[in-house]
Amino acid sequence: IEADSTGSSMEEKPDVEMAENPFEPYIEPLRRQLENQEPVFLIGVIVALAVVISSCVFLKYFLSSKTVRSAVLLVGLCDSGKTLLFCRLLSGKFKRTQTSITDSSAPYKAKSDRGSTWTLIDLPGHESLRSQYLEKFKSTARAIVFVVDSAIFQKEVRDVAEFLYDLLTDIVISRNAPAIIVACNKQDITMAKSAKLIQQQLEKELNTLRVTRSAALSSQDGSIGGSMYLGKKGKDFEFGQLSMKVEFVECSARGSKSEDGDAELERLEKCLAKL
Structure with missing residues (x-):
């Protein structure tokens, strides 16, 4: 065994x-x-x-x-008409709105032969909120629609310029170079400033801001703390100096016939169709 x-x-x-x-x-x-x-x-x-x-x-x-940049951001100061513009672009209908305290998003189909679809995002305009929401969505932006209240622009020009300055000198936005569309809203109001005048005054104000803030830009490439030098050194600022395309368009989310009429967004929609 x-x-x-x-x-x-x-x-x-x-x-x-x-x-x-x-x-x-x-x-x-x-x-x-x-x-x-x-x-x-x-x-x-x-x-x-x-x-x-x-x-x-x-x-x-x-x-x-790699981040897919397929968002169109609506930004601007409070009461500039962003939320109504958001509703008009999506449905064409008038809707009573209130100051936003969070973001809203929905698919937006451009009016073009390609029929491209983007994610339209309405960001809060309150000073205490807008920077954190811009930080959240800026890397996905294919385009940024900066909404301006044309009717009271003269009173808000400094605040508008400061917000726009922060946006244009942001390193991520400067690197990605999304299309910038300055939507001069509320053109239905008699005292509204034209897009050309708004562009000229913003260029002057941004040139002044650049001088006052340039002392903080100490590195060799002109960047510090997430910011880039605005425009070209030694020359007065113009939007044409930027790496990203900036367009000024006139529009009215409310419309000339108030609530019963259609919005006047043709020029803005043409810009979005070219994305």
Whole structure:
């Protein structure tokens, strides 16, 4: 019995080893083959493998970190008419609104042959909220619609310019260069300023702001704390100096016939159709 047990175990042992090492028959020939190769060849193989692995890692990181910029942001001061403009662009209907304290978003289909669809996002205009919401969505912006109240622009020009300055000098926005559309809203009101006048006054105000804030820009490339130098050094500021395209359009979310009429958004919609 002992002999049988011993014999049985002796016969089973090779089977166990073969099961545990299925590649063993190939390892020894491979080892001998590698030993016969020149060191230069082996170094080349190692370098090639390293390049392939690093390329795969980089590609995976690039694809996972890439942000799709498919949002159209509506920004501006409080009571500039952003929320009504948001409703008009989506449905064409008039809707009574109130000051927003959070963002609102919905799919917007551009009026063009391509019929591209963007995510339209209305951001709060209150001074204590707008920066944090802009920070949240700025990297996804394909376009930024900066809404201005044309009727009281003269009173708000300083505040409008400061907000626009922060937006235009933001490093992320400057790098991505989304289309900037300054929507001069409330053109239905008699005292509303024209888009051309608003552009001229903003250029002057931004030029003044650039001078007062330039002392804080101490690095060689003109950037510090997430900001870029606005325009070209040594020249008065103009919107044409920016890397991103800036357009000024006149519009009226309320419409000339008040609540019963259609909004006057043709020029704004044409800009959005070109995105």
